[in-house]
Amino acid sequence: MGCQELDSLQNYIREIGTRSKLASREMMGASLLARNRSLVSISSEILKFKSKILEANNYDLSKSKNLSSSMIDRLTLNASGIESLAAAVLSVSSLPDPIGNIEGMRQQPSGIKVGKMRVPIGVVGMIYEARPSVTADVAALTIKSGNAALLKGGVEAAETNSVLMEAILTGINQVGLIPCDCVQLVDPTDRKIVEKLIQADTFVDLLIPRGGKSLIKLVLEKATMPVLKHLDGVCHVFVDKSADLKKALAISMNAKTQRLGTCNTMETLLVSTEIASKFIPLILSQLERVGIEIRACSETSKLYPNSILATEEDWYEEYLGPVLSVRIVKDADDAISHITKYGSNHTDSIVSEDYSTISKFIRQVDSSSVIVNASTRFADGFEYGLGAEIGISTDKFHARGPVGLEGLTSAKWIVFGNGEVRK
Amino acid sequence: MGCQELDSLQNYIREIGTRSKLASREMMGASLLARNRSLVSISSEILKFKSKILEANNYDLSKSKNLSSSMIDRLTLNASGIESLAAAVLSVSSLPDPIGNIEGMRQQPSGIKVGKMRVPIGVVGMIYEARPSVTADVAALTIKSGNAALLKGGVEAAETNSVLMEAILTGINQVGLIPCDCVQLVDPTDRKIVEKLIQADTFVDLLIPRGGKSLIKLVLEKATMPVLKHLDGVCHVFVDKSADLKKALAISMNAKTQRLGTCNTMETLLVSTEIASKFIPLILSQLERVGIEIRACSETSKLYPNSILATEEDWYEEYLGPVLSVRIVKDADDAISHITKYGSNHTDSIVSEDYSTISKFIRQVDSSSVIVNASTRFADGFEYGLGAEIGISTDKFHARGPVGLEGLTSAKWIVFGNGEVRK
Helix, strand or coil: CCHHHHHHHHHHHHHHHHHHHHHHHHHHCCCHHHHHHHHHHHHHHHHHCHHHHHHHHHHHHHHCCCCCHHHHHHHCCCHHHHHHHHHHHHHHHCCCCCCCCEEEEEECCCCCEEEEEEEECCEEEEEECCCCHHHHHHHHHHHHCCCEEEEECCHHHHHHHHHHHHHHHHHHHHHCCCCHHHEEECCCCCCCHHHHHCCCCCCCCEEEEECCHHHHHHHHHHCCCCECCCCCCCEEEEECCCCCHHHHHHHHHHHHHCCCCCCCCEEEEEEEHHHHHHHHHHHHHHHHHCCCEEEECHHHHHHCCCCEECCHHHHHCCCCCCEEEEEEECCHHHHHHHHHHHCCCCEEEEECCCHHHHHHHHHHCCCCEEEEEECHHHCCCCCCCCCCCCEEECCCCCCCEEECHHHHEEEEEEEEEEEECCC | CCHHHHHHHHHHHHHHHHHHHHHHHHHHCCCHHHHHHHHHHHHHHHHHCHHHHHHHHHHHHHHCCCCCHHHHHHHCCCHHHHHHHHHHHHHHHCCCCCCCCEEEEEECCCCCEEEEEEEECCEEEEEECCCCHHHHHHHHHHHHCCCEEEEECCHHHHHHHHHHHHHHHHHHHHHCCCCHHHEEECCCCCCCHHHHHCCCCCCCCEEEEECCHHHHHHHHHHCCCCECCCCCCCEEEEECCCCCHHHHHHHHHHHHHCCCCCCCCEEEEEEEHHHHHHHHHHHHHHHHHCCCEEEECHHHHHHCCCCEECCHHHHHCCCCCCEEEEEEECCHHHHHHHHHHHCCCCEEEEECCCHHHHHHHHHHCCCCEEEEEECHHHCCCCCCCCCCCCEEECCCCCCCEEECHHHHEEEEEEEEEEEECCC
């Protein structure tokens, strides 16, 4: 690629970035009514555009040749999918306003009153693949939270995203209360655009990459603005000696098999040695019956010979598929040490009926979600009652775990005085 | 510097970093009693070490040759300074526990109960200059918040810091309930150590640089972990046409002159044109009387000829000294535009009696503190009732504005179930 082309990419980013920044300033002052009415209008336009969206999606699917079946699955949008999309946008309009609230306003000894106001972040940059539903979801969440969005979808979904954006813009313009630049698609055809976008910190205030590990790694290395992301989901279920084995069985099965490819799926099962001889054959035979391959520690393989011996690498692995590593541990301390060493600070569950063991697990496991007697699959914005989810963060800063509308806001201090000066 | 020396620096960082990380794991489980008793003990040891600290401080002062007078001012620790230091550590012990609380625990439709628990961050790295009081302050705040600290003070305060650390360690060891590695000094003699420290993201979870702009810029360019910082404090006071001029006068004088060199000191005064002819001569003559040099816009200089004409650069400038830029603006919108263009998103005040103008200013000024009818000097952790301050953040993420103990914590989601699985 020549310098000229790079220059023109830079100009392109500068142009859409400047428009986005201006729109974000306007959005900061947009009333709740203006934002909600726009969302309602977008939702109904998505329904009106249904056949056009289906047509575009068929086109995208027809031209995709080398895509994996899971990619095709995520790319496909059918009529009922479009209806849920419209419903999701509508439901965001009925969520409480995430901005404007002033919390904790308290009088100080000097006489000033101090509180914290929730405010939009500015411009949110989103990089994602396949799944065109993200386009509508993120547009809705950024509008609701008073931000502007730059959406860089995958080239494989270009036509679908472009028609979806047409529906979104029609919805915005029909109400005419928020700037149409508050949501913009970034041209996905040039692969170099990602590298430019993740360094455009003059325009993009927060970057949310959603996609494969290579994308996240690129972003971690080169992004110059704050990033909301999760890298790995090596989630554990620890079955304590005091566990109710019926619960343990149901939770382990659900955590591994309800969906195989999600980040909150269990990848390693830890079983207390005291109950291993009873629980291991029970759970592993059930898992095997539904096609899960077992990579076991040597203790486990003695109890369940129909398993492959796990290597050191297995404990670090996020299989995202029909494979599970299983290890017998001495006790809760041993389980916590394993999770601390091999885990990814995403989501870890304990199954136990013992108060002190549960307390210790909660305090010492340093993950974004620590779950007691329930499936790891619950780590999700909707299940947590956030009303929406923009992603899951395994960072400790700004937002951690499932991130809803609040993760798209910041806070500023508001001080009300009556002529006070500092002494 | 040869490769060998760099290698040994790397080894040194790895050694103290590993010890810090281990200590932070222990601190995560340290009870409130253990943390508070250690703080009480540190406080009394600082008093016992008073003469040794004074001696060390005299030594540091005697060997400092090329230091500016403000640097010497910050480096100096006298008997009453040491007493306030001990008192500050003691007062941190009486603050509420910033970790362990589980907030917003709510039952979800699935039956699970979900809440958010405040947890320590891990290892906090602090880089600072001169002011040895930071050593005790930050040690107290990190212990209280269940973190570990790596403190890199200035070489000019090496002896004072080293004796202070002796007092801190004695205090910790006498109680014996928290690991002595929870606070460690980083050897300040090698200047290359800063560059190593700010890239040691395996060990340091949060970096807080406090010092000149060259340090902050180095950190912004090269740090590989999250950073809590503020770059500039170009703070404004806007006197609206509806302002109570008595309040306006008191607030402007205080904001500029109560302390000249702090980040929340006013650097630019904006005055509504409607009241300019009345207010400008009043405030500027008072300011001049106490030695403040005025850099004025052309309109202002007509009303107050005894001023220098401001250049475009003046509006961006953080003088940190006896200079003030003054501009007459059309109205609140004009003031907000000026602040948006030239400000640093730190702290900005409006003096006004008009409800709508105040509402607009609060909503549209995108600063970490927006102040109504009070001095910008109030932007401070103690004045805001945080009980302590570790710094001021002009970022929108994690913590914004004055940062107290809460800024040294993160949150994790806690889920209580009773065998629930995801459907």
